Amino acid sequence: MFPYHLPATGRSSIRAALRSIATLAAALVAATTVRAQSAPQRAIALRFAASVDSLPFACGTSYKNIGRTHATITPSDLRLFVHDVRLIGEHGEEIPVQLQSDSLWQSEGVALLDFENGSGPCSNGNADVRDVVLGTAPAGNYRGVRFAVGVPFSLNHLDLTTQPSPLSLARMFWAWNSGHKFLRVDMTTEGGERRGAPTDGSEAASTWMIHLGSTECMPKGSVTTIPTQCAWANRPVISFAQFDIDRDVIDLDLGALLRSADVTVNQPKTAAGCMSGQTDRDCAPIFAALGLPFAGAPGGSQNAFRVLRGSAASAPAGGTR
Amino acid sequence: MSPHLASRVLILAGSAVLVVASRGLATRSVHAVGAQLPYEWKLPPGFPRPKVPADNPMSDVKVELGRYLFYDKRLSGNGTFSCASCHQQNRAFADSLPLGVGSTGEVHPRGSMSLANVAYAPVLTWANPNLKRLEQQAVVPMFGDSPIELGLAGREDSLLAALRGDDRYRRMFAESFPDDREPVSVTNVTRALAAFERTLISGRSAYDRYEHGDSTALSPAARRGAEMFFGERLECFHCHGGFAFTNTTDYVGKGFPEVEFHNTGLYNLRGTGAYPAANPGLKELSGRDDDMGKFKAPTLRNIAVTAPYMHDGSIRTLDEVIDHYAAGGRTIKAGPNAGVGSRNPHKSGFVKGFTLSSRERADLLAFLRSLTDSAFLTDARFVDPFDARARASRAHSATSR
Numbered sequence: 001m002f003p004y005h006l007p008a009t010g011r012s013s014i015r016a017a018l019r020s021i022a023t024l025a026a027a028l029v030a031a032t033t034v035r036a037q038s039a040p041q042r043a044i045a046l047r048f049a050a051s052v053d054s055l056p057f058a059c060g061t062s063y064k065n066i067g068r069t070h071a072t073i074t075p076s077d078l079r080l081f082v083h084d085v086r087l088i089g090e091h092g093e094e095i096p097v098q099l100q101s102d103s104l105w106q107s108e109g110v111a112l113l114d115f116e117n118g119s120g121p122c123s124n125g126n127a128d129v130r131d132v133v134l135g136t137a138p139a140g141n142y143r144g145v146r147f148a149v150g151v152p153f154s155l156n157h158l159d160l161t162t163q164p165s166p167l168s169l170a171r172m173f174w175a176w177n178s179g180h181k182f183l184r185v186d187m188t189t190e191g192g193e194r195r196g197a198p199t200d201g202s203e204a205a206s207t208w209m210i211h212l213g214s215t216e217c218m219p220k221g222s223v224t225t226i227p228t229q230c231a232w233a234n235r236p237v238i239s240f241a242q243f244d245i246d247r248d249v250i251d252l253d254l255g256a257l258l259r260s261a262d263v264t265v266n267q268p269k270t271a272a273g274c275m276s277g278q279t280d281r282d283c284a285p286i287f288a289a290l291g292l293p294f295a296g297a298p299g300g301s302q303n304a305f306r307v308l309r310g311s312a313a314s315a316p317a318g319g320t321r
Numbered sequence: 322m323s324p325h326l327a328s329r330v331l332i333l334a335g336s337a338v339l340v341v342a343s344r345g346l347a348t349r350s351v352h353a354v355g356a357q358l359p360y361e362w363k364l365p366p367g368f369p370r371p372k373v374p375a376d377n378p379m380s381d382v383k384v385e386l387g388r389y390l391f392y393d394k395r396l397s398g399n400g401t402f403s404c405a406s407c408h409q410q411n412r413a414f415a416d417s418l419p420l421g422v423g424s425t426g427e428v429h430p431r432g433s434m435s436l437a438n439v440a441y442a443p444v445l446t447w448a449n450p451n452l453k454r455l456e457q458q459a460v461v462p463m464f465g466d467s468p469i470e471l472g473l474a475g476r477e478d479s480l481l482a483a484l485r486g487d488d489r490y491r492r493m494f495a496e497s498f499p500d501d502r503e504p505v506s507v508t509n510v511t512r513a514l515a516a517f518e519r520t521l522i523s524g525r526s527a528y529d530r531y532e533h534g535d536s537t538a539l540s541p542a543a544r545r546g547a548e549m550f551f552g553e554r555l556e557c558f559h560c561h562g563g564f565a566f567t568n569t570t571d572y573v574g575k576g577f578p579e580v581e582f583h584n585t586g587l588y589n590l591r592g593t594g595a596y597p598a599a600n601p602g603l604k605e606l607s608g609r610d611d612d613m614g615k616f617k618a619p620t621l622r623n624i625a626v627t628a629p630y631m632h633d634g635s636i637r638t639l640d641e642v643i644d645h646y647a648a649g650g651r652t653i654k655a656g657p658n659a660g661v662g663s664r665n666p667h668k669s670g671f672v673k674g675f676t677l678s679s680r681e682r683a684d685l686l687a688f689l690r691s692l693t694d695s696a697f698l699t700d701a702r703f704v705d706p707f708d709a710r711a712r713a714s715r716a717h718s719a720t721s722r
Contacts, residue, residue: 104576121611123450123603124581161369161564165576170568175551175558186670207670222544223551223558224532271553272670 039138044097044245046085046133046145047312050078050115053255060120063254064191067261068285071192073208075254076121079172080183081151083110084237087137087245088144095142097135103164105130110151112166115252121188124171145250146239149212149290150182153233156214157226174213175223182235183212185254192264200281202265208273210257210286212236215276234276236290238305249311257304260285365524366533367564369572371440373519377456377512383497385706387517389490390510392705395483396463397424398472404462404514405705407433407470411698413623414521419634423470430468430599432634437622437697440519443571443578447632448602448616450580455515460507477507484510523622523697524564528688539691546688549681555646556671560618566692567620582615583669586650586662587631594666597658600633613667625690626698639689643682649674 050057052066052073062074086094101107105114111133116125133147150156151167156179160168172181186209214234217227240250266272267281274283278295287294291302360379362370373379390396391404402424408414414436421429431447444450445458452458462470464477473480484490485505494504497513528547530538539547551558560583562568571578582603588596596602596614603612616632630636636645645651649672650662663674677685697703 103574120609123607123609123612124583126577126580128577159367161367161572164574168575169577170563170570170579171581173562175562206666207668209670222547269554271556272673275553277553 041136042139044085044087044133044135044137046097046135046147046245047249048113048131048133049249049251049308049311050131051251051253051255053253057115057254059116059118059122059125066189066255067192067258067263069192069262069264071189071262071264073187073189073254073258073263074121075185075187076116077125077171077184077186078115078252078254079125079169080113080149080252081110081166081172081180082113082133082147082149083152084148085111085133085135086146087140087142088146088239088241088243090141090143094146095137095140097133097137099133099135101164105166106134107164107167108155110155110167112169112172142245143243144239144241145243145245146237148235148237150214150233150235151180152235153214153230156180157217174211177217177220177223177225177227179214179217179230181211181213183210185210185257187263189263192262201268202262203268205264205266205272208263208266209271209275210273211271211275212286212290213276215278232276232278232293234287234292236292236302238291238302240305240307243307244310247310247312249308251306251308252304253306254304256306257286257289259289259303362520362522364522365529367529368522368524369441369564369574371519371522372571372573374454374456377515379516379519380497382493383513383516384520385517386490386493386497387513387515388703389493389706390514391517392707395480396471396473396510398469398474398476399424402471404471407462408436410700410703410705412626413437413523413694413698415627417628419629421470423468424472425469427468427470429470431632432629434619435623435627436518436521437523437694438565438620439521441565441570441572443569444580444617446617447619448582449606450582450603451606455518456508456511459511459514463511480510481505481507521697521703523694525696526622526694527691529694531691540687542684542687543691544688545681546684546686546691549677549685550688555675555685556673557646559671560669561621565620566622567618569617580617582612582617583671584614584616584665584667585646585672586665586668587635587645588614588653588658589650589660589662589665590658592660592664597633602632611667614665615667621689622692623694623697625693639686640682643677643685646672647675647677 052063055061055063057075057078059075062072064070064072066073085097085099087097088094099106099109099111105112112130113133114125114128114130116122117129118125118127155163155167157176159176160170160173166172167180172184173179174181188206189208190206212234214230214232216231218229218231219225219227238250261282263273270277270280270282274280274286276283284294284297288297288300289302289304291299293299360381364370394400394403396403406424407416407421409416412435416433419432421431421433423429434447439445439455443453445452445455452461463473466474484494490505494509498504498509501509527538527543531544549555560568560581563570569580584602590596594613601613603615604610625639628638630639630642636642648663650665650668652661652663653659662668
């Protein structure tokens with residue numbers, strides 16, 4: 001792979017190798033595209049939305065009755081990566097969607113969805129928002145859709161400054177060893193109906209964050225060590241058997257995501273909220289809502305994402321910028 | 322004019338004539354070729370290309386002009402101060418005062434920030450989301466009157482006359498701005514200063530050498546400190562992450578510039594969340610109550626040489642900075658600023674406190690010290706050209722004798 005400067009050190013070599021794998025994967029995808037293009041193609045615009053129970057998500061809005069203690073939350077960030085988007089055909093076959101690449105919202109088969117608009121408590125974000133994943137697929141009759149939340153392993157542990165946008169976002173990244181934040185939900189919390197002090201040793205919390213990503217990546221070595229695997233991939237796969245690609249919208253419901261959590265407390269000596277660690281009990285209800293295994297509990301079906309039927313027809317979706 | 326200044330000006334005038342005489346025509350033809358070539362940044366490993374405004378492209382001569390202007394005391398109303406008075410190379414282009422002090426002695430409400438890697442900053446100064454270009458920022462210290470920094474307000478004409486009367490400046494402005502009918506202008510002063518500032522790139526610390534493959538560059542203590550710094554127990558890296566050791570960055574190909582402001586619980590006056598009136602942070606411009614006490618996370622590169630710390634220089638040592646974060650915010654027991662910072666309602670969720678053993682504290686300090694780029698602090702490209710000339714001249718006269 002000539003374009004890559006091959007340094008002498010082991011760590012950098014692994015990084016270069018990972019990049020090569022990513023390039024190879026991209027080339028294979030491209031080759032598939034060329035073959036598939038003999039069939040008529042159609043544009044795909046997979047619409048997304050974010051809500052909190054029955055209300056649309058908006059920066060600066062406070063939402064009541066959240067979680068098992070019916071607390072009030074005020075979100076300050078909501079972004080997520082999506083990849084491996086497939087359409088489900090009439091006989092259950094899965095057809096990959098080739099994602100567009102604009103080096104801004106989408107690159108290398110990964111798309112960013114961004115529901116914060118930089119206003120009010122979201123001021124550490126930016127004005128640009130994005131609620132659609134754009135790509136192409138062979139024309140055909142499709143009845144469902146599935147996708148993975150996050151960044152694929154081959155792209156997840158690279159040097160941020162060498163990555164095209166949206167993989168260049170520092171706010172959606174930890175370090176090379178731990179990779180990207182797949183989903184970021186930040187909020188302040190108040191109120192709640194818990195009576196007395198928490199019985200499990202938790203302490204009161206007024207800030208709660210969900211930073212989903214891979215954990216226990218090995219080898220560890222240091223934060224700049226490039227891992228060869230992560231014990232907990234934590235990439236939720238979301239699948240809807242019944243989905244009209246032209247009319248329906250995929251909605252991330254923070255109310256459902258937080259349904260079994262108590263956002264007014266935090267386990268001591270762990271990150272505020274859930275930052276994906278297996279020892280962070282605050283993650284248990286979040287991972288369950290995303291269908292992910294956690295600390296001995298097997299993964300199950302997710303309930304954080306839902307389908308809004310026929311919502312895409314009326315409102316044109318898209319990104320601002 | 323003091324005798325000292327007078328002799329310096331004489332030396333300068335002499336050397337300027339020499340330069341003009343010896344370079345003459347050759348300089349012009351070199352420049353014509355140079356204009357075709359992209360600017361060569363000589364970036365440290367792993368550093369992306371800085372963004373440069375389309376109306377102020379980089380060139381070697383413009384950077385050199387900017388260096389002269391940066392160190393030239395004629396850029397102050399009373400001839401006593403230059404940019405370098407508050408941005409000193411051996412302190413990573415910050416200074417050692419808690420609060421900046423201007424040419425007239427007026428004290429600034431905030432401390433001088435390090436200019437290391439300022440080329441990557443999408444917003445400038447401590448808490449101004451609207452100040453986005455170095456060219457635009459330069460006029461603040463030059464002409465601002467609240468506070469007075471360089472004190473040039475109302476003195477534009479005499480500044481420009483002085484620069485036009487200097488052969489070296491006339492030549493350098495002409496070569497830096499070849500399309501301008503009158504190249505010596507306030508606008509071009511700010512452009513040249515910005516071009517020089519963009520070259521102040523620091524990325525060759527011991528930590529950088531370690532990160533790029535030299536496993537011997539860091540002591541075991543500094544390596545343990547790095548693990549804590551980048552870990553979820555201390556949470557430092559969430560705001561001071563990435564190649565710039567601050568998340569507020571932009572560069573060529575980044576896509577989205579990123580800008581963050583955080584309240585770290587430094588104050589909590591009367592338990593209301595308030596900061597001292599002189600420095601409310603982002604709220605001063607946004608007007609939002611929630612933005613009280615929010616400031617930009619500064620780079621931690623060269624942090625060991627930029628004491629005292631925080632926007633108002635209110636923490637003297639790195640050790641005490643660690644105390645502040647370990648407590649999840651600073652408690653001030655008495656006086657007008659009394660309050661429990663850890664309970665500031667606007668505080669970042671990442672500042673939640675931690676406990677460190679004495680060895681862990683020493684490890685963390687060792688890591689922070691490993692971010693000092695000593696080559697940057699002495700890089701000949703950034704030194705005071707007037708001082709360098711004076712030294713060269715002294716050395717020359719010593720050898721001729």
